Every structure is written in C-alpha cells, then in structure tokens.
Amino acid sequence: MNQRNAAPHIHLIGQGVISSLIATHALLAQRPFTQYVRTQRTAPTMYWLSGENYALPTATVLNHAVAGTKRMSGIIIIPTKAYQVANVLTDLQNLIADDAVLVLLHNGLGTHETAQALFPKHTIYAATTSMAGYAFTTTTDTLTCIQHTAWGQTQIGNIQNARSANDSTQDNTLSYLSTIIPELHHKTSILEALYTKLAVNAVINPLTAIHNIKNGRLADSEYMMTMQAITQEIVMLAKHKNLSLSYTQIWNIVLGIVHATGDNYSSMHQDITHGRRTEVDFINGFVVREAQKIGLNVPENEKLLKHIHILEERL
Incomplete structure (x- = not known):
C-alpha cells in the first residue's frame, strides 16, 4: 500500500x-x-x-x-x-x-x-x-x-x-x-490502551446513565468510592492479562476525563435517554465475563451491568 x-x-x-x-x-x-x-x-x-x-x-x-x-x-x-x-x-x-x-x-x-x-x-x-x-x-x-x-x-x-x-x-x-x-x-501494545479506555468507559458511562447526570457530576464525593472500586477491578483484570497498568495512572486518567468532559452527557446516558440499546455488554459486561473465566470477583461491574440491563428493559 x-x-x-x-x-x-x-x-x-x-x-x-x-x-x-x-x-x-x-x-x-x-x-x-x-x-x-x-x-x-x-x-x-x-x-x-x-x-x-x-x-x-x-x-x-x-x-x-x-x-x-x-x-x-x-x-x-x-x-x-x-x-x-x-x-x-x-x-x-x-x-x-x-x-x-x-x-x-x-x-x-x-x-x-x-x-x-x-x-x-x-x-x-x-x-x-x-x-x-x-x-x-x-x-x-x-x-x-x-x-x-x-x-x-x-x-x-x-x-x-x-x-x-x-x-x-x-x-x-x-x-x-x-x-x-x-x-x-x-x-x-494496543491492549493496554484499550483497557485504559475500557476503564474510562466502565466508570463514566453506566454511572451517568443510572444517575441521569452529566459527566462532571461524577467529581462529587458521593461517587468517589464507587468509581475507585470499578477502576480497581479493571486494573486487577488487566494484571491477570499480563498488562502493565498502574491504578494511580488509570485513576488519574478517569478523573481527568470527568473534568475535561464535565458539561457532556456520556454516550450510554444518551442511549438510555433516547431509548437505544447501550454498549454495556462490551464494557462492564466484558469485564464481568473475562473475570468469571479466571475466578476474579468484580462486584461493582456486576452491579452496573445488571442496573443498565434493567434500564434497557424499560425502554
């Protein structure tokens, strides 16, 4: 070429x-x-x-x-x-x-x-x-x-x-x-970049859809512990895949995107708002499926997956 x-x-x-x-x-x-x-x-x-x-x-x-x-x-x-x-x-x-x-x-x-x-x-x-x-x-x-x-x-x-x-x-x-x-x-190593983006999407998309908020609201203290737990689960999964991802680095990227896109609605929020199917099965759902294969517990991602599925069933 x-x-x-x-x-x-x-x-x-x-x-x-x-x-x-x-x-x-x-x-x-x-x-x-x-x-x-x-x-x-x-x-x-x-x-x-x-x-x-x-x-x-x-x-x-x-x-x-x-x-x-x-x-x-x-x-x-x-x-x-x-x-x-x-x-x-x-x-x-x-x-x-x-x-x-x-x-x-x-x-x-x-x-x-x-x-x-x-x-x-x-x-x-x-x-x-x-x-x-x-x-x-x-x-x-x-x-x-x-x-x-x-x-x-x-x-x-x-x-x-x-x-x-x-x-x-x-x-x-x-x-x-x-x-x-x-x-x-x-x-x-494109997988490291893809897992980093996966972490961003797994945190921001479902939480903004569930709570019906703009991205920037996730900077409020009430969401911090949940966001950190979701991030930690994905970093643990990435390590099982032999990917070199740092929790601190990924967490800082997540927070940076929250602030940089503070006035935006996430794509998953927009999908739920407009009655469309979301990509949750390829975001949090992917995390859950891959974790199950290796016996890793990812309860926060499981909760988000179930919650978004409930919202989708109401569409």
Whole structure:
C-alpha cells in the first residue's frame, strides 16, 4: 500500500459520528472514501469545530457495495457500536478483497476474536479515539447534522498480521491513515490502551446513565468510592492479562476525563435517554465475563451491568 503511487480507498462502515468525522478529514485531505449504510438515507451536514460546514457525499447501501466479482480493497474502518460489529463482519465476509486491511474502532472489548475468526488471513488493527462529536437535528427540518466537539487523539495497534504483510506494509498503512485521522499514535501494545479506555468507559458511562447526570457530576464525593472500586477491578483484570497498568495512572486518567468532559452527557446516558440499546455488554459486561473465566470477583461491574440491563428493559 504505497501512498505516493496509489491512494488506497477508505471504506467507512456506517454514517455515525466517528465515521463522519473521519469522512470529513478524508474529504479535506482529498482522499478517496466511501461510507456504507444498511438503508439509504440523506447524508449528514458536518458542523466543524473550526466553524466551517461540510456536506458529506451520500452513503452507499452496503448490500449494493460490490458489483459482480469486484471486492472492496483498501482500508475498511468499522466505527460502529460494539454490538453491531459481529453482524457487520459477517456481512463483509464475501465483500472484501484478500489485501484489504480491517480497522476496528469502537467502545468496549470483545469483538477482536470474532474478527480474527472470520478473517484469519487479513491484517486487522484495533483503535480507540477521543475525537468526538454529537448528532442532532435542526429545528427547521429533520435532516441529521453532526457537531464536531473535539479533535482528540487516536491510538492504534496491530492485533493480526496478514501472512504476506511486512513492516513496510504496516508503515505505509499507518502513514496513510495518519492523513485522515489526526493525532494518530501507533501502540505496540494496543491492549493496554484499550483497557485504559475500557476503564474510562466502565466508570463514566453506566454511572451517568443510572444517575441521569452529566459527566462532571461524577467529581462529587458521593461517587468517589464507587468509581475507585470499578477502576480497581479493571486494573486487577488487566494484571491477570499480563498488562502493565498502574491504578494511580488509570485513576488519574478517569478523573481527568470527568473534568475535561464535565458539561457532556456520556454516550450510554444518551442511549438510555433516547431509548437505544447501550454498549454495556462490551464494557462492564466484558469485564464481568473475562473475570468469571479466571475466578476474579468484580462486584461493582456486576452491579452496573445488571442496573443498565434493567434500564434497557424499560425502554
């Protein structure tokens, strides 16, 4: 994949916030890209953080993505909800070329094994990002708009190499991705970054959803002990996975995110508010399942998982 000689096509599954943020970066960088949806819809208008507005191209319906024997080649980025990933990967099985590269970009953990099982010969990356935005509709119509709210950093690492891949191929892929994803940082141990993000999500998302509060309220003393216990459980799990995570470091990151996003509502809070399924099974649920495998007690994560499930049943 040589950036100078041939620009690989970027395939973005879904047209949600993260997909559309990356699509806008690709648009501005003049990189070829396509977004894919299950049903046809009007493309969103992007309200960029710097003040400009951009209209994204109409997305392609995934079932119609490939005509004849031609398959999707290039870089396929999957920035969907975690619970959608397995279905997306199944849909892609007969649609992508042997040289395609997969990038999983979502909250939570538990999908990597599915990707590796379905695509054992492909290069697969996992990534986590702090770039952000939110979807809304204007008061004058029902067209979807997306407000960009943070540039953020994205951490990415390899979880599976294609048999034909080499260091040069990986360097070219990451170099090209850095032209459409700002502040892209390669991690040789991506699992440490993913577990760090898991801790942040496992603390902030369910507590703000359960108590119906903005992120910043978690800085109140009444939530401190619960937050610390959730964090400690995830650090213990990470240590059982031979990951070098420091409780103090993770706790400081959690508190930093609470303060930095103090005026925001978490994604899980918004899912519950708008009657949508949450990603709790891939956040606190992942912690509970992995802990059960090794006989580790994680009572705080179990409580949060059960509580969110109760809220979901009421939707």
